[in-house]
Amino acid sequence: MRRVSFPYMGTSYIPFEKLITAFGNEVVVPQRPTEETISYGTKYAPEFACYPFKIVLGTYIQALKAGANTLVSSGGVGPCRAGLYTTLQEKILKDLGYEFEMIVLEPPGRHLKDLMHNIKKLINTRLTLRDYLNIGRFTWKQLVLLDKVERLSHKTRPLEVKKGESTQVYKKCVELIAGAEEYKDLTDIERETQQLYDAIEKRDYDPIKIGIVGEIYVLMEPSSNLEIEEILGELGVYVERSMFLSGYTISNAVMDLFHMAGERDAKKMAAPYFKEMCGGHGRESIGNSIIFAKRGFDGIIQLSPFTCIPEIVAKSILPKVCKEHGVRFLTISLDEQTGKEGLRTRLEAFVDLLMAKRKKTKPVKVKSLVAKEMA
Amino acid sequence: MKIGIPRALAYYAYYPFLNTFFEKLGLEVIVSDETTKEIMDMGIQDTITDACVPIKLFHGHVRNLMERVDYVLVPRLVSINHESTFCPKFLGLPDMLSCSISQLQNMLEVRIDLKKSRLELFMVCMRLAKKFKKGFFSAYNAYLKALLSFKNYTHQFLQGGIPPLGIVGQKKNNPIHLAVVGYPYMLYDPYLSLDLIKKLANMGVYVVTPEMLSERDKKKQAGKLKKTLFWTFSNEVIRSAYYFFENRNVDGIIHVTAFGCGPDFIVDKLMEIDAKKYKMPYLTITLDEHTGQGGLNTRLEAFVDMLKIKKSRKEAALA
Numbered sequence: 001m002r003r004v005s006f007p008y009m010g011t012s013y014i015p016f017e018k019l020i021t022a023f024g025n026e027v028v029v030p031q032r033p034t035e036e037t038i039s040y041g042t043k044y045a046p047e048f049a050c051y052p053f054k055i056v057l058g059t060y061i062q063a064l065k066a067g068a069n070t071l072v073s074s075g076g077v078g079p080c081r082a083g084l085y086t087t088l089q090e091k092i093l094k095d096l097g098y099e100f101e102m103i104v105l106e107p108p109g110r111h112l113k114d115l116m117h118n119i120k121k122l123i124n125t126r127l128t129l130r131d132y133l134n135i136g137r138f139t140w141k142q143l144v145l146l147d148k149v150e151r152l153s154h155k156t157r158p159l160e161v162k163k164g165e166s167t168q169v170y171k172k173c174v175e176l177i178a179g180a181e182e183y184k185d186l187t188d189i190e191r192e193t194q195q196l197y198d199a200i201e202k203r204d205y206d207p208i209k210i211g212i213v214g215e216i217y218v219l220m221e222p223s224s225n226l227e228i229e230e231i232l233g234e235l236g237v238y239v240e241r242s243m244f245l246s247g248y249t250i251s252n253a254v255m256d257l258f259h260m261a262g263e264r265d266a267k268k269m270a271a272p273y274f275k276e277m278c279g280g281h282g283r284e285s286i287g288n289s290i291i292f293a294k295r296g297f298d299g300i301i302q303l304s305p306f307t308c309i310p311e312i313v314a315k316s317i318l319p320k321v322c323k324e325h326g327v328r329f330l331t332i333s334l335d336e337q338t339g340k341e342g343l344r345t346r347l348e349a350f351v352d353l354l355m356a357k358r359k360k361t362k363p364v365k366v367k368s369l370v371a372k373e374m375a
Numbered sequence: 376m377k378i379g380i381p382r383a384l385a386y387y388a389y390y391p392f393l394n395t396f397f398e399k400l401g402l403e404v405i406v407s408d409e410t411t412k413e414i415m416d417m418g419i420q421d422t423i424t425d426a427c428v429p430i431k432l433f434h435g436h437v438r439n440l441m442e443r444v445d446y447v448l449v450p451r452l453v454s455i456n457h458e459s460t461f462c463p464k465f466l467g468l469p470d471m472l473s474c475s476i477s478q479l480q481n482m483l484e485v486r487i488d489l490k491k492s493r494l495e496l497f498m499v500c501m502r503l504a505k506k507f508k509k510g511f512f513s514a515y516n517a518y519l520k521a522l523l524s525f526k527n528y529t530h531q532f533l534q535g536g537i538p539p540l541g542i543v544g545q546k547k548n549n550p551i552h553l554a555v556v557g558y559p560y561m562l563y564d565p566y567l568s569l570d571l572i573k574k575l576a577n578m579g580v581y582v583v584t585p586e587m588l589s590e591r592d593k594k595k596q597a598g599k600l601k602k603t604l605f606w607t608f609s610n611e612v613i614r615s616a617y618y619f620f621e622n623r624n625v626d627g628i629i630h631v632t633a634f635g636c637g638p639d640f641i642v643d644k645l646m647e648i649d650a651k652k653y654k655m656p657y658l659t660i661t662l663d664e665h666t667g668q669g670g671l672n673t674r675l676e677a678f679v680d681m682l683k684i685k686k687s688r689k690e691a692a693l694a
Contacts, residue, residue, distance in 0.1 A: 048640040078605030079460045081637055087602045088641050095648050274470050276451060276486075278463035279605075309637035312425050313467035320474040333425060 002124060003028050005063035006072045007056045010220040011146045012245050014178045015139040020072070022135045024125025028068040030059045033223045037062055038336050044092055050081070051305035051335045052217035055224055057089055064098045072122065075106035080279030080310055134183070140246075141186045142177060147244040148190075149173040152197045154240060157233030159202040167230060169196050207238040208354050211292030213285040214303035215311050218334050219243055225303055226340045228332075228347070235351050240297075242266075242288035243281070266291060273317050280310030286317055293325035298354040300327055306335040328354060376507065377403045378483070379444030381436035382410065384429055384465065385452055387539055387559040388608075393448070395524040396500060399517035400509050405444050407436040410566035414439050415664055421475045427633045428567060428663050429560050430464050434475060441476075446483040453488035459607045462638055532586040539563035540572055549581040551682050554619045556585050556646075557631030558608045567662060568631060569671050575629075578679050583625060585615035592618050600645070609638045616646045620653040626682045627656035629675075634663035656682060 004020050006013070008030040017027045031037065033055045041058030049057075060071055076083025090102045103118050127135075153170035160166050173193040180186050210232060218224045219241060232239045266287030274283045289300045302318060304311030315331050322329045330350045332343065378397050380386060386393070386406075397404045408414065410432060418435025440447050449469045452461045460466070469484040485503065489495045497518060504514030528538055536543040540563055555562060555572060562568055562584055572582050585593070596617040597603065597610075604610050612630075619625050630646060632639040643659055650657035658678050660671065 046640045046644040048635055048637075049644075075602075079463050079466065081605075081641060084602060084604065084641050087600065088644055090601075091645060091648055095651075273474070274467065276453065276466045276470070278466040280463065282463065282467065307425065307635045307637060307640070309463040310467075312423065313463055313471055315423050315425070316471040317467075317474045320477075 001026055002070045002122070003068045004070045004072055004122070005030055005060070005066075005068035008033060008059050008221070009217060010222065010245065011150070011174055012143075012220075014146060014174070015142040018142065019135065019139045020122065022131075023123045023127075025070075025122060028063050028066050030063050033059060033221070042336050044096065048307050050215075050308050051224060052082070052215070052221075053085055053089075054336065055217075055221070056085065057092065060089060060093060061096075061098075064093065064100060068100065070101050070103060070122075072103045072105065075104040075111070077107060077110055078279055082280065138183050138186070141183060142180065143246045143249065145177050145186060145190055145193075146174065147246045149177070149193050149197075150244070152193070154229060154233065155238065156197055156200050156202060157230070158207040158236045158238045159204075161201040161203055163234055165200050166197075166233070169200060172196065207236055208299070208351060208358070209238045209240070209297045210299045210301055210351075210354075211240050211242065211288065211297045212301050212303060213242045213288045213292070214281070214301075215305055215308050216243055216248065216281055218303045218305050220245065224305075225334060226338065226343050228301070228303070228343070231340075231344055231347055232351070235348065237351055240292070242284065242292075273321055274314075278310050278313055280308065282310030282314040285311065285314040286321055289318065289321055289327070289329070290325060293322070293327040297327060298358060299350065300329040301350075302329065302331045304331065304333050306333045308333075328357065377405055377444040377446075379405045379407065379440035379447045381433055381440060381447065381449070382407045383433040383436045383564070384468075384560045385450055387563040389525070390539075391528040392521045392525040396503075396517050396521035399520045400504060400507060400513065402507060405440065407439040410436075410564055415566070419664060422471075423475075425635060427464070427635045427637070429558075429633055430468075430471070431664065432564070432567065433468070434472065437472060437476060437479065441479055441481065444481070446481050447479070448483050448485065451484060451486045453486060454490040455487070455607055457490050458603055459605055459610055461608070462606050464637070529586070532584075533589060535587065537563070537572065537582070537584065537587075540565065542572070542576065545576065545581050547581060549579050550686065551579065551627075551679060552581045552583065552625045553679075553682075554583045554615070554625040554628045555631060556612045556616055556628060558612065559586065561631050561633060561662065569662070569666060569668055571629075571631060571660070571671065571675070574672065574675060575679070578676070580679060583619075585611045588615050588618055596621070604638070604642070606638045609642045613642050613645060617649070620649060620655055623655075626686065627658065627678065629678070630657070630659045632659065632661050634661050656685070 002025045004025045005028040006016055013029060017029055020027050037058035038055060040061045041054030045054045045057050063071070073086050075086060086102055086104045093100070103121055105118055106114055108115050149170060153166050157166040173196060176189050176192065177186070180189055212219065212228070220243065222229065229239045229241070266284045268287070269290040270283045270287035274286050277283060285302060292300055300322060302311070302315060304315065318329055318331065330346065332346070380393055394404055394406070414435035415432060417438040418431035418433070421434040421438065422431045437447055449472055451469050452465045454460045469482060472479060472482060485499065487499055500518045501514055504517070531538045535545050535547070553575060555575065562572060565573070575582050593611060593614040596614040599617045600613070604613060616628060619628055628650065630643055632643060647657060647659070658674070660674065
């Protein structure tokens with residue numbers, strides 16, 4: 001029997017676990033990265049490996065210790081380094097003496113045959129076409145719902161009267177979604193989560209709005225970005241992230257199959273500054289910053305792992321872009337050395353700055369686009 | 376018309392082609408000065424802190440040139456073959472430059488994407504010639520001469536010389552043979568590499584670099600990796616390392632890399648793991664703008680001494 005494990009990223013483990021179990025495998029659910037995970041990662045990973053690499057390596061070691069014998073991860077076509085991570089991680093882990101099979105799911109555009117072959121390895125039970133459709137519908141709905149409750153938590157957190165209430169509600173919603181067994185449950189849960197959020201007591205004002213852009217892993221995994229969204233939310237800031245898992249899946253798995261570029265509008269926006277595709281999410285970072293600026297956001301925060309190449313390119317371009325579009329920006333590079341209190345101080349200073357800037361400029365009579373969207 | 380070529384990054388890999396082409400086209404070619412501390416400092420001021428040293432140096436060289444010439448050549452290297460591309464920093468280089476050095480108005484951006492078609496290099500040259508209002512025949516002539524000069528350059532490497540450092544014909548009977556692998560812009564910039572190759576040569580070491588292996592030898596090693604690396608220079612490095620592992624015609628391998636180099640963390644770890652497997656002495660030297668001569672000397676001497684002791688023991692055991 002295959003005992004499958006996979007990297008931990010945000011809440012993605014919930015639909016993924018369901019999917020792999022439905023295919024007739026046992027799942028070793030990866031743990032949320034802790035100090036221990038990171039220390040395993042930093043011990044065996046090369047010094048300049050970027051933070052996601054280290055966390056994922058640590059997660060693998062923990063999963064293998066817990067008895068996994070198959071690791072599933074995504075591949076890539078470069079030129080970002082992430083596409084080669086599995087190659088190196090497999091080599092490091094085998095060098096350490098672990099025995100397992102690494103299954104790499106490459107993007108369908110260039111490696112469709114390979115991908116089908118690898119997915120077949122994961123299907124270890126007899127399923128009818130109807131089953132496939134049901135599984136697909138269920139996991140997709142779960143994915144979308146998870147993103148939705150997260151988005152709601154970003155919206156309500158700055159407005160809450162009692163600090164920490166939205167975070168609690170969010171955790172409860174995630175638990176509810178994870179516990180769902182059938183498609184029908186999910187539709188009920190959708191209604192229930194909406195009610196839970198509505199029940200939170202909210203103040204009525206126009207909060208400072210910050211858009212977060214950057215590399216996908218540190219963006220999506222709260223333990224790697226030191227829960228930046230929570231810190232900001234509790235400072236009374238409305239946070240919006242440029243990337244969610246459901247959107248990412250569409251642009252990288254579905255669109256790629258038909259050889260179409262995902263996130264077209266972001267790429268189009270970035271085109272004058274960023275003429276070449278250079279892997280990772282460098283160009284999307286620039287494009288989304290411009291979109292945020294146009295929507296009336298006060299500031300942009302760029303998150304990147306230390307030594308991330310596409311984000312270094314983006315970081316060099318960002319000052320010019322933000323100057324031309326009149327938004328303030330803060331770049332944060334993350335690795336195992338980043339401390340939470342240091343980050344908090346920087347964020348507080350940044351938010352103070354944005355507030356001062358807002359006071360200075362004359363109050364705009366027309367509510368900004370975001371304020372309208374939130375209402 | 377003066378055209379400036381920054382002495383950094385791809386320059387070291389392709390300069391005979393560039394220089395000859397523009398000279399034969401009838402333009403005045405000005406290469407930026409050899410790297411000095413001033414150039415390095417200028418580069419550091421313009422770039423963000425996480426960028427790697429070679430990128431910082433490129434900015435410095437552009438600063439060194441921009442006021443003296445009509446055009447500063449900034450290549451955007453996308454691909455030179457079908458299997459790989461270049462580091463994202465190479466791909467975004469002109470974009471980075473135009474944002475970090477706002478005074479730079481005379482950038483001549485040339486996109487080089489040779490996987491498009493066989494004639495692409497020729498087409499790029501023709502487009503350049505057209506920009507400078509040169510006729511077809513003079514451009515064609517310049518193109519041929521440039522190719523010839525590049526061929527001559529690679530030939531010199533195969534003969535055991537290192538033309539960018541002015542080393543010709545090393546003595547093969549030197550006791551220690553060492554492979555020094557790394558990207559051309561790290562190895563052949565004497566300031567950046569702290570004269571590493573010459574230092575080794577003075578210690579009586581026969582130095583082999585990836586450029587000194589034939590393309591065929593390197594291609595043969597392509598199957599060693601489960602997945603081909605995405606970056607052209609990295610493939611050169613790792614394939615030559617595998618060639619040395621297999622043929623054992625060197626006593627040890629030194630990998631020269633820049634601090635924070637993106638692709639190299641993968642390349643370096645892969646080589647380190649396999650060096651252990653093949654029982655090949657292996658040393659990584661990481662360089663940045665703060666690396667001191669003293670530290671490097673000590674490490675190199677220790678490594679070479681170790682190899683010498685190992686060799687003499689082996690010989691004693693055989694005798």
